[in-house]
Amino acid sequence: MVAGKPEAAASLHHTTSVCYNKRAATACNIAGRPYKNIMADILYHLLANLLYIRRHKKSIHLKEMNNPLLYFIFKGDLHTLFSAKKRPSSFSLSLTRKASIKDIIEAFGIPHTEVGKIEAGGTEVDFTFCPEHSQTVVVFPFDFRTTQKLPTLLHPEIGKPIRFMVDRTVLKLGRNLRLAGFDTTVAPAKSFRQTGLQAEREGRIIATRNRDLLKCAQVRHGQLIRSQDHRIQIGEVCDRYGLRRKMNIFTRCPECNAILAKVAKDDILHLLEPLTQKYYTSFMRCVGCRKIYWRGSHHHKMSVFMDQIRNRISF
Numbered sequence: 001m002v003a004g005k006p007e008a009a010a011s012l013h014h015t016t017s018v019c020y021n022k023r024a025a026t027a028c029n030i031a032g033r034p035y036k037n038i039m040a041d042i043l044y045h046l047l048a049n050l051l052y053i054r055r056h057k058k059s060i061h062l063k064e065m066n067n068p069l070l071y072f073i074f075k076g077d078l079h080t081l082f083s084a085k086k087r088p089s090s091f092s093l094s095l096t097r098k099a100s101i102k103d104i105i106e107a108f109g110i111p112h113t114e115v116g117k118i119e120a121g122g123t124e125v126d127f128t129f130c131p132e133h134s135q136t137v138v139v140f141p142f143d144f145r146t147t148q149k150l151p152t153l154l155h156p157e158i159g160k161p162i163r164f165m166v167d168r169t170v171l172k173l174g175r176n177l178r179l180a181g182f183d184t185t186v187a188p189a190k191s192f193r194q195t196g197l198q199a200e201r202e203g204r205i206i207a208t209r210n211r212d213l214l215k216c217a218q219v220r221h222g223q224l225i226r227s228q229d230h231r232i233q234i235g236e237v238c239d240r241y242g243l244r245r246k247m248n249i250f251t252r253c254p255e256c257n258a259i260l261a262k263v264a265k266d267d268i269l270h271l272l273e274p275l276t277q278k279y280y281t282s283f284m285r286c287v288g289c290r291k292i293y294w295r296g297s298h299h300h301k302m303s304v305f306m307d308q309i310r311n312r313i314s315f
Helices: 006-016 022-031 038-065 101-107 144-149 168-179 192-202 211-215 230-241 265-271 274-279 297-310
Strands: 069-074 090-094 115-120 123-125 135-141 163-166 183-186 205-208 222-224 260-263 283-286 292-294
Touching (some): 101 115, 144 230, 168 230, 192 205, 205 230, 211 222, 222 230
Parallel strands (some): 163 183, 205 222
Antiparallel strands (some): 115 123, 283 292
């Protein structure tokens, strides 16, 4: 290194990679102060960066002040879904980059499937809306009232009859939905995108506790299940889609989702246990997996359970 020469300082800048911007590097080169050793050069570069930051701190602050300031109000229980548990239901946010309202809301931890309506500055907007100036954004939850208004700006109409797809996080919920008579399949072991596309092709609502799955853009209809209790979970689904009075219990196989059909006792007699042959006369058989069902003690327990769901009896 040649002391007192700006080109020597510039060369050292490239080897140490300490100077982080072109303006600070220029300040180092112009100064041309002599260097006694490598450490002195490094310290000088650091000092030049600190001086640059100090000089431009005010302009950086003013730039941040010019960013759009959004005042969010989250209605219902949406605030309970925030990733930051202590965040209030209303707060201000300064935007530092252009982003869709869908991305902004999901960054808080709320999947788009849980949002029923968005109003920005008093005007209803869709998920592609990108805020460009300061305004109030009100976010409403997706609930039974939303279901009655479909299709909306945010969600297309739900197919009829209503059908579901559950993933591994709510397998017992899937079984209960089938017991209640609702067409319910299990999500394939595929990517979130493929799962969303398959649910869309089949016209199914995805029920899951996995937020990342519901944040996938390919998921058109879905529900984030809050409770870990499968008995309460089916109540969540029924309340959201108004299904408590639409149950048709024991018409689907709880194992494979196929239809149950009546079968003559004589046709399956050789498949029954001796006590079952003696005490039961009415039987149903799954047209898919061929499993046989009858009105035993388990049937009675499930009937009581479904009556509790239908009549909103707490567990």
